[in-house]
Each structure stands twice: as C-alpha cells, then as structure tokens.
Amino acid sequence: MHAWPASEVPALPGQGRDLRIHDTATGGRVTLAPGPVARIYVCGITPYDATHMGHAATYNAFDLVQRVWLDTKRQVHYVQNVTDVDDPLLERAVATGDDWTALAERETALFREDMTALRMLPPQHYIGAVEAIPGIVPLVERLRDSGAAYELEGDIYFSVESDPHFGGVSNLDAEAMRLLSAERGGDPERPGKKNPLDPMLWMAARDGEPSWDGGSLGQGRPGWHIECVAIALDHLGMGFDVQGGGSDLAFPHHEMGASHAQALTGEHPFAKAYVHAGMVALHGEKMSKSKGNLVFVSKVRRDGTDPAAIRLALLAHHYRADWEWTDQVLQDxxxxxxxxxxxxxxxxxxxxxxxxxxxxxxxxxxxxxxxxLAAVDRWAERQQAEGGTDEGAPGLVSRTVDALLGVAL
Incomplete structure (x- = not known):
C-alpha cells in the first residue's frame, strides 16, 4: 500500500532541541533522545469514514513529533497501518450495500488526499492489515505454541496473564479495563475465556465474512491488536521511540499490543514512550462515527477553506487537550x-x-x-506596528512556520 507525497521540509539555521513529551505509561514527561534514526509507529484509520477533524488532530500531533526530530538533524522512520478489515468496516459495507474492499480503498484514497492537503509528512511504510496477514499468522502460532494464547471454539485468544507487564501502559484497574474492553471492541462477557480481558488474536471464519488461510490456525482473520504488532516489529523492532494514537487507543489497543510484543520477544518495553492525542468534540460530544457528529476535512476543503487554515485550527489546541470544533475556531x-x-x-x-x-x-x-503560534503572532504584530529592516526576516519566518508547524505561507 502506498502513502502520500511528502512536502519539502525547509532546513533552519542552528539545531532543534530534544523533545520532552508526556508518556502515558509513566504519567509524566520523558525526554526522547533517539539515535540517528528516530522510530515512530502511529495507528492508522479504519477506512469506512475518513477523515474527520479528530483524525486530523491526531495525525497533526505526530507530524509535529517528526518535525521536531527532523530539526535535530535526525532521520525519522515512521510507520502507519490501515485497518482495512475489521468489524466496523464490514458493518458499514453491509449497511450501505458497498463491497467492503471498495469502501476501504475509497476511504483510504480520501485519507491520502486530506493528508496531502494538510501537508502531513507521510510514513515510510504504510501497511494495510490485509497485506500484513502473512506476517501475522506466524506470530499468533508462536504465541499459541508458547502457551501465551489458547483456542476457544476455533478462535485464538491471547492470555493477558502471560505478560508480567500487562497494565503498564494505561495503568487502569481491572474493572475500568473490563468496561473499556466491552466498549472498544472486546468481548469480556464471552464464556470460556481464561480472563475476561483476553483479546482475540485470530477469529475463525464466519459465514458471509472475509477470511484468509491461517495455516495451522485455520481459515480466519486477525484480531485488531496483533495487526499493529506484526507491522511494528517487522519495520521498527522492539524498543522503538514512540507509539502514538488518540487517547482512546491507550486501552485496549496499545495495552494489548505491548503485551503481545513483550510475550513474543521476552523484551520490555515495546515502545519507549506512549503518546496520546486528545479527542475533538462537536456540539458537546466527542466526534465519532457511531454518533455521526463528524466534521470532515474534505468537506471543509470543498467549502473553500485553505488547508493551511485547517492546520492552524488544529495547532491552536494543545495535542493532549480535549477540545471542541466550532465555526469560530475555524474563523480564528x-x-x-x-x-x-x-x-x-x-x-x-x-x-x-x-x-x-x-x-x-x-x-x-x-x-x-x-x-x-503565540510567538509567531507576536512577530506579526511587531511587523504590523513597527516594521523592521532585516531583509531576511520574512523569509526566515516563512521557513520556520513551514518546517516546524507544517503551514505554508
């Protein structure tokens, strides 16, 4: 699967600073000091309804991470997935009468267009869940054969108790985990599971749903979490610098993914920092596909808004904050x-x-x-009020805003 074209990042005089960032796992700030190549994995979309402002805010946050690293003269190895087969996608395809593969391809193409317009730096590896299946199957087999996974009526489940570090990403208690598991794609009430929190690694084929040859696992398709683990391990290895996504991914997705990888390798941690972006609301409720309260980047662009203004609307809010999209936010x-x-x-x-x-x-x-943004505002105000005699200043401001904020002036 191909990503989208990269916009050029101007070089600035001097050198940037190492990034100090909030790590969900420790609950505090950590200073990231990668080697010459910084490694980042950001969880991608499930392509049945893209790209709303919540998506855009998340990918904007991790675009900033890349830009800070590039300003320190490091290279960046960025990997992102596309969950191009999953229950929500299949359910939407049934509801709309679409072929699920055509729906996934159409929405992924729209996502690429939006990312290009917003000047988000693309991943070096943009991998769909379907194309990752040949690498997922042997990982599930290894977990099963080692005793870290078990079969239940043809499905394969991961045993969370096989990872002594389970719970160390989200730091939630068991009851909170159970509630979120039920809300976010898990099945804690299924009889026969060793632990209600155990997530599915491989779903045996269901009538009317797509499936693939899983070797000794039988026909089926992968669970959500093992998909990202297989892609990250293949392209980044253990101990990469940042695992990123929206705050709703801390549990179960990032928690379970970390445990899968740690049980597979015997190493800890899966990622050095777990970084999560806040949620964007509309009319008082978090934007979500299930509620239908979405503002789409493509719609705002079609209405004539410069993508640079959309990006500035995102940048006006701290990445970890929950905030609300309004007409005034865009006008500002x-x-x-x-x-x-x-x-x-x-x-x-x-x-x-x-x-x-x-x-x-x-x-x-x-x-x-x-x-x-406030710093650039102050310079613009001085320019308006007093002007100046530095012939290189306007160009330097333009390059700074472009390189570090992704906004083309």
Missing part, C-alpha cells in the same frame, strides 16, 4: 493565516532569529503548539 484560524501571510509578504521586518528559538522551545516542551 482563517484570520490568523491572513495576518501571518500579510506580515511575511513585506520585503523586510523585525529580526526573526529569536522567533526560531521560541518556536523550537515551545514544540520541544511537550509539543506546545499554542505557544508556538
């Missing part, structure tokens, strides 16, 4: 974009050397994009 971003473009259109202006460092420091401090 449109106005900000106009002010910035007017400011950099002049032939000279106030020195921007300090601004570069302010933006760098803000983003290194747990991706504080609102502080970074």
């Amino acid at each position: 971003a449109v106005d900000r974009l106009a002010r910035w473009r007017a400011a950099v259109s002049r032939p000279d202006g106030p020195s921007a050397d300090a601004l570069v460092e302010e933006v760098r420091e803000a983003l290194a401090d747990d991706l504080d994009s609102p502080a970074a």
Whole structure:
C-alpha cells in the first residue's frame, strides 16, 4: 500500500532541541533522545469514514513529533497501518450495500488526499492489515505454541496473564479495563475465556465474512491488536521511540499490543514512550462515527477553506487537550493565516532569529503548539506596528512556520 507525497521540509539555521513529551505509561514527561534514526509507529484509520477533524488532530500531533526530530538533524522512520478489515468496516459495507474492499480503498484514497492537503509528512511504510496477514499468522502460532494464547471454539485468544507487564501502559484497574474492553471492541462477557480481558488474536471464519488461510490456525482473520504488532516489529523492532494514537487507543489497543510484543520477544518495553492525542468534540460530544457528529476535512476543503487554515485550527489546541470544533475556531484560524501571510509578504521586518528559538522551545516542551503560534503572532504584530529592516526576516519566518508547524505561507 502506498502513502502520500511528502512536502519539502525547509532546513533552519542552528539545531532543534530534544523533545520532552508526556508518556502515558509513566504519567509524566520523558525526554526522547533517539539515535540517528528516530522510530515512530502511529495507528492508522479504519477506512469506512475518513477523515474527520479528530483524525486530523491526531495525525497533526505526530507530524509535529517528526518535525521536531527532523530539526535535530535526525532521520525519522515512521510507520502507519490501515485497518482495512475489521468489524466496523464490514458493518458499514453491509449497511450501505458497498463491497467492503471498495469502501476501504475509497476511504483510504480520501485519507491520502486530506493528508496531502494538510501537508502531513507521510510514513515510510504504510501497511494495510490485509497485506500484513502473512506476517501475522506466524506470530499468533508462536504465541499459541508458547502457551501465551489458547483456542476457544476455533478462535485464538491471547492470555493477558502471560505478560508480567500487562497494565503498564494505561495503568487502569481491572474493572475500568473490563468496561473499556466491552466498549472498544472486546468481548469480556464471552464464556470460556481464561480472563475476561483476553483479546482475540485470530477469529475463525464466519459465514458471509472475509477470511484468509491461517495455516495451522485455520481459515480466519486477525484480531485488531496483533495487526499493529506484526507491522511494528517487522519495520521498527522492539524498543522503538514512540507509539502514538488518540487517547482512546491507550486501552485496549496499545495495552494489548505491548503485551503481545513483550510475550513474543521476552523484551520490555515495546515502545519507549506512549503518546496520546486528545479527542475533538462537536456540539458537546466527542466526534465519532457511531454518533455521526463528524466534521470532515474534505468537506471543509470543498467549502473553500485553505488547508493551511485547517492546520492552524488544529495547532491552536494543545495535542493532549480535549477540545471542541466550532465555526469560530475555524474563523480564528482563517484570520490568523491572513495576518501571518500579510506580515511575511513585506520585503523586510523585525529580526526573526529569536522567533526560531521560541518556536523550537515551545514544540520541544511537550509539543506546545499554542505557544508556538503565540510567538509567531507576536512577530506579526511587531511587523504590523513597527516594521523592521532585516531583509531576511520574512523569509526566515516563512521557513520556520513551514518546517516546524507544517503551514505554508
């Protein structure tokens, strides 16, 4: 599966700072100091309804992570999946009368278009669950053969008790985990499971649903969590720098994925930091496909909004915050974009050397994009009020905003 084209990232004078970021597993900030190649895995979409502003906010957060790393002169190895076979996708296909593969391809293509328009840096490896199945099957077989998984009526379940570190990502108690498991795709009430929290690794073929040859596992399809584990281990290995996604993935998805990988390898941790973006609401409720309260990037673009303004609307909120999309949020971003473009259109202006460092420091401090925007606002206000004589300043501001914030002026 191919990703989307990369926009050029301008080089800035000097060098960026190492990123200090909130780690869900420890509950505090950690300083990320990767080697020459920083490794990141971000969980991708289930392509039955893309791309809403909640998606966009999540991928914007991890685009910033990449930009901070690139500014430290590191390379970035970024991997993202597409869950192109799963219950929600199949259910939507039945409800709409679509072929499930055509639905997945159409929505994935739209996602690529939106990511390109928003100037999100693409992953080096963009992998669908279906194409990953040949690598998933042997992992499930290994877990079963080692005693870390078991069969129940043809399905294969992972035993959470096989990983002594289980629970260390989300740090939730058993009852909270049980409730979230039921809400987020698990089946804690199924009779016969060793532990209600045990997640499915391989679902035996069901009538009317797609299935694949699973070797000794029989016909079926993979569970949600093992999909990402197989892709991450194949392309990044254990102990990569950041596992990213929305805050609703901390449990069960990232918790279970970490345990799968740790049981497979005997190593800990799966990722050095677990980083989660907040949720975006509309009319007082979190945007979700099940509720249908979605604002789509493609719709806002079709209505004539510059994608740079959409990106500024996302950047105006701290990535870990839960916030609400409103018409005013978008209008504020449109106005900000106009002010910035007017400011950099002049032939000279106030020195921007300090601004570069302010933006760098803000983003290194747990991706504080609102502080970074405020720094650019102050420069634009000085430009408007006083002007300046530095002929290189407007260009440097443009390159800084482009390189570190992904906004083309």
